[in-house]
Each structure stands twice: as structure tokens, then as C-alpha cells.
Amino acid sequence: MDQRVSFITLVVTDMEATRRFYVDGLGWEPELHEAGEVLMFRVADKVVLSLWAEAFFIEEVGHRPARGGVPPITLAHNVATRRGVDTVLEQAEVAGAKEIGEPAEREWGGYTGYFADPDGFRWEVAYNPGEIGQSVLP
Numbered sequence: 001m002d003q004r005v006s007f008i009t010l011v012v013t014d015m016e017a018t019r020r021f022y023v024d025g026l027g028w029e030p031e032l033h034e035a036g037e038v039l040m041f042r043v044a045d046k047v048v049l050s051l052w053a054e055a056f057f058i059e060e061v062g063h064r065p066a067r068g069g070v071p072p073i074t075l076a077h078n079v080a081t082r083r084g085v086d087t088v089l090e091q092a093e094v095a096g097a098k099e100i101g102e103p104a105e106r107e108w109g110g111y112t113g114y115f116a117d118p119d120g121f122r123w124e125v126a127y128n129p130g131e132i133g134q135s136v137l138p
Contacts, residue, residue: 009050025095076124
């Protein structure tokens with residue numbers, strides 16, 4: 001198996017709220033949108049973020065997703081500057097993000113803050129001056 005990820009799929013409870021947040025609020029352009037079912041964004045070369053309605057997840061996977069508390073996953077959006085972190089967090093707040101955390105200097109040398117999307121998935125907005133952090137910037 002090649003060392004890569006092709007799709008990241010998050011199960012959402014309200015597809016319309018999710019679309020409003022990502023498309024109307026954050027300004028993302030969908031690659032594919034099947035109303036009420038799935039919303040996909042190309043987030044990198046050969047990587048797609050898929051937001052999938054819970055009913056379709058249950059039908060295909062055969063299990064209801066675990067709910068309650070903070071999902072045990074974070075997604076990261078790296079930016080080139082500390083100011084970029086502040087700007088993205090402000091944009092997320094205007095878009096309706098929940099639980100926006102104040103950005104902070106981290107002991108490893110970066111500067112990060114978090115926000116939650118409509119289903120509580122945490123997005124880290126990060127300035128990482130290290131080699132690996134810089135390598136993921138466009």
C-alpha cells in the first residue's frame with residue numbers, strides 16, 4: 001500500500017448547515033455537491049475532504065457514528081505567518097464557527113488556535129516555522 005491519503009471523510013448531521021459554513025462562510029469551492037448527501041472539496045493535489053450526511057454513512061458502513069464530546073481528530077490549516085492564524089480564526093468566527101480558541105504561542109515554536117465546525121470537528125489554524133510546517137504551504 002502506498003503511503004498516502006486520498007479522501008478524508010467526516011460524517012455530518014446537518015448538510016445544509018455544513019454547506020453554509022464551508023461554502024458561504026469560509027468561501028470554499030465544492031468539487032462535488034449532491035444536495036443532502038455529500039459535499040466534497042479538493043484540499044490538496046490528489047486529496048479530497050468529503051463531508052457525508054450521517055444517514056448515508058449508516059447505510060453504507062452499517063453503524064451509527066459515535067457522538068458526544070469532542071471528536072478525537074483534528075484537521076489543520078497551516079498558514080505562512082502568525083497574522084495569518086488570526087485572520088483565519090476571525091473568518092471562521094464570522095462564518096459561524098463554534099468554540100473558537102484564542103491563538104497561542106506554542107512551546108515547539110509555532111502559533112496556533114482552534115475552531116469547531118457545525119459538527120464539532122476541530123480545525124487547528126497553525127503557523128509552524130519548522131521545516132515540516134513550511135513544507136505543506138502552497
